[in-house]
Amino acid sequence: xxxIRFGPSVGIDSDGKADENTAxxxxxxxxxxxxxxxxxxxxxxxxxGTFALSSGYYDAYYLRAQKVRAKxxxxxxxxxxxxxxxxxxxxPTPPFKIGAFTDDPVDMYRADIFALFQxxxxxxxxxxxxxxxxxxxxxxxxxxxxxxxxFMGKALTRLPIGLQITxxxxxxxxxxxxxxxxxREHS
Numbered sequence: 797x798x799x800i801r802f803g804p805s806v807g808i809d810s811d812g813k814a815d816e817n818t819a820x821x822x823x824x825x826x827x828x829x830x831x832x833x834x835x836x837x838x839x840x841x842x843x844x845g846t847f848a849l850s851s852g853y854y855d856a857y858y859l860r861a862q863k864v865r866a867k868x869x870x871x872x873x874x875x876x877x878x879x880x881x882x883x884x885x886x887x888p889t890p891p892f893k894i895g896a897f898t899d900d901p902v903d904m905y906r907a908d909i910f911a912l913f914q915x916x917x918x919x920x921x922x923x924x925x926x927x928x929x930x931x932x933x934x935x936x937x938x939x940x941x942x943x944x945x946x947f948m949g950k951a952l953t954r955l956p957i958g959l960q961i962t963x964x965x966x967x968x969x970x971x972x973x974x975x976x977x978x979x980r981e982h983s
Contacts, residue, residue, distance in 0.1 A: 869917040876964040881974050886923040886958025918965040922975050926959025
C-alpha cells in the first residue's frame with residue numbers, strides 16, 4: 797500500500813495522471829497525498845504495517861507473522877473438522893463513544909482481538925446485532941438497574957452488541973445461513 801491509490805488525491809488530473817500544475821514533482825505529490833483523508837488510527841496502522849515490512853525488520857516481524865498465521869490456520873482446520881461455525885462477540889467490550897480511544901491505541905487494538913484470526917486463515921466472517929446493552933455516560937460501565945430507565949420506563953442508553961459468526965474458508969453459504977437463522981430467531 798503506497799497511501800495514494802485510493803481516496804481523494806491532489807495533483808491528479810481527470811485521466812488519473814499526475815498534474816504538474818498542483819504537484820511539483822513526485823516527492824511533493826506523495827507529501828500532499830499520503831494520508832489525506834485518513835484519521836489518526838488508520839494512519840497509525842498503515843505506518844506500523846509499513847514499518848514491519850521494511851527491509852530491516854522483514855525477518856523479525858513478517859516471517860514471524862507468517863509462522864503465527866500458519867499455526868492459526870492449522871488450529872482452525874482442526875476446529876472445522878468438528879464444527880461448522882464459530883460464534884463469539886465482535887468485540888470484548890461494549891461499544892465506545894466515537895473518538896473515545898484515539899488517545900490510547902492499545903485499547904483500539906484490544907477492541908479488534910476477536911476479529912484477528914479470520915483474515916489470517918482466510919475465513920469468512922460476519923458481524924450482526926446480537927442484542928443490546930445499556931451503557932453509562934462514560935461509554936464503558938453498564939448502567940445500574942436504578943439508572944437504566946427513564947420516567948417512562950425506556951432504556952436511557954441502548955447500544956448494539958455485535959455477534960460475530962465465522963465459517964471455514966470458502967464456506968460463505970453456511971455463514972450466511974447461520975446469520976439469517978439467528979436474525980430470524982431474535983428479531
